Amino acid sequence: MIDLEKEQTQKPKAFLVGEPNTSLKELEGLVDTLGMEVVESFVLQRLDPEPKYGIGTGKANDIAYFAKEAEADCIIFDFELSPTKQRNWEKLADIPVFDRQEVIIRIFGQRAKTKEAMLQVELAKLQYSLPRLAHSYGEMSRQRGGSYGSKGSGETQLELDRRGVEARIHLIKQELKKVIKERETMRKRRERTPVPTCALVGYTNAGKSSLLNALTGAEAFVEDRLFATLDPTTRKLQLKDGGSVLLTDTVGFISNLPHTLIDAFKSTLEEAARADLLLIVLDSSDQNAISQYQTVMEVLAETGAGEKEKIIVLNKVDKITEDNLILKSLEKEFPFAIKVSAKEKTGFLELAETINEKLLGPVKTFKLPLDRSDLVSLIRKTGVLYKEEWLEDHILVEGRLGGVISSSQRTLNLVEEAEIL
Numbered sequence: 001m002i003d004l005e006k007e008q009t010q011k012p013k014a015f016l017v018g019e020p021n022t023s024l025k026e027l028e029g030l031v032d033t034l035g036m037e038v039v040e041s042f043v044l045q046r047l048d049p050e051p052k053y054g055i056g057t058g059k060a061n062d063i064a065y066f067a068k069e070a071e072a073d074c075i076i077f078d079f080e081l082s083p084t085k086q087r088n089w090e091k092l093a094d095i096p097v098f099d100r101q102e103v104i105i106r107i108f109g110q111r112a113k114t115k116e117a118m119l120q121v122e123l124a125k126l127q128y129s130l131p132r133l134a135h136s137y138g139e140m141s142r143q144r145g146g147s148y149g150s151k152g153s154g155e156t157q158l159e160l161d162r163r164g165v166e167a168r169i170h171l172i173k174q175e176l177k178k179v180i181k182e183r184e185t186m187r188k189r190r191e192r193t194p195v196p197t198c199a200l201v202g203y204t205n206a207g208k209s210s211l212l213n214a215l216t217g218a219e220a221f222v223e224d225r226l227f228a229t230l231d232p233t234t235r236k237l238q239l240k241d242g243g244s245v246l247l248t249d250t251v252g253f254i255s256n257l258p259h260t261l262i263d264a265f266k267s268t269l270e271e272a273a274r275a276d277l278l279l280i281v282l283d284s285s286d287q288n289a290i291s292q293y294q295t296v297m298e299v300l301a302e303t304g305a306g307e308k309e310k311i312i313v314l315n316k317v318d319k320i321t322e323d324n325l326i327l328k329s330l331e332k333e334f335p336f337a338i339k340v341s342a343k344e345k346t347g348f349l350e351l352a353e354t355i356n357e358k359l360l361g362p363v364k365t366f367k368l369p370l371d372r373s374d375l376v377s378l379i380r381k382t383g384v385l386y387k388e389e390w391l392e393d394h395i396l397v398e399g400r401l402g403g404v405i406s407s408s409q410r411t412l413n414l415v416e417e418a419e420i421l
Contacts, residue, residue, distance in 0.1 A: 204252025
């Protein structure tokens with residue numbers, strides 16, 4: 001991987017190359033987040049199976065020429081480059097060439113703060129770099145002495161470095177196991193006092209951290225850039241019934257997220273898989289919100305959270321008008337979505353009520369036999385009890401039961417079996 005992180009008086013200049021019929025807006029946002037300047041963009045008319053560059057040699061020469069004319073410091077492709085193609089492009093253009101995956105990994109490297117996140121990012125970097133080590137070397141035949149094919153001092157510098165990277169990968173995986181074990185211990189302590197959990201998930205820059213802050217008074221880091229949050233932040237949200245729920249902010253998703261990062265951040269994304277409820281946050285002012293939702297669902301499916309109960313939250317409604325076509329299409333696609341503004345703190349009451357109903361179920365009234373006072377206690381313990389009235393021939397109770405929390409659902413089943421019809 002190239003080193004673009006040295007202090008410079010000017011931002012490094014990037015020349016972007018995109019696939020046919022695609023927008024480079026998202027890649028431009030990633031490049032800006034990385035701290036680089038886009039000097040020019042080029043969208044290909046077609047991709048060829050030509051093995052050297054992935055496109056015809058003539059078009060490849062054109063791109064290299066355009067990049068030179070624009071005085072670009074590097075060329076960035078919006079799709080994955082194989083290690084061989086990357087080396088070929090660098091020889092042709094005589095400047096660093098890399099792809100969208102490396103951009104994302106670099107951003108994660110800049111943003112990681114906790115020990116676990118830094119280990120996960122380093123692991124992703126090394127796994128991505130391993131097949132690309134050769135492009136960091138010019139002449140591949142340099143020897144440290146010895147004869148061809150020998151081990152030890154006779155190995156090439158590349159072979160030695162490869163073994164060093166593999167050893168470091170093994171060491172990081174061992175360290176991550178320890179960190180994850182410590183987090184599991186903390187989670188088990190938290191679970192001793194059972195509180196329902198919700199995970200805020202969504203596309204990067206959808207406003208999840210801003211929503212967490214607005215709902216709970218937390219101070220999670222917020223920035224109008226992609227991948228502002230890497231480490232999960234958990235805060236308690238008080239509900240009007242006197243109960244509470246733990247809200248966890250998670251890393252944002254993005255299309256074509258490198259599998260090395262999905263694998264590396266699985267432990268972080270487990271917060272979504274373990275949550276009782278998912279709040280899928282969409283930027284209602286983004287014309288790509290529906291396709292972003294599809295990306296989110298794909299990543300959730302990969303982490304085992306695809307079938308979780310969910311609430312669709314349309315955030316940033318303060319940015320648009322009611323007759324906005326984007327909002328209308330979202331309302332049609334997600335008729336039960338909750339519209340909120342983290343900035344203006346609107347829609348929160350409806351969101352809290354929907355969370356309540358999803359977790360604990362709707363408000364219901366039951367008639368229980370007089371000898372089943374145990375069920376009244378169970379409702380109070382696992383759900384929300386609003387009313388308890390002892391009458392001549394039955395107990396009249398009103399409360400919330402039957403949400404996604406398993407104990408609440410079990411209580412509902414018992415109550416319905418005992419209810420006097």
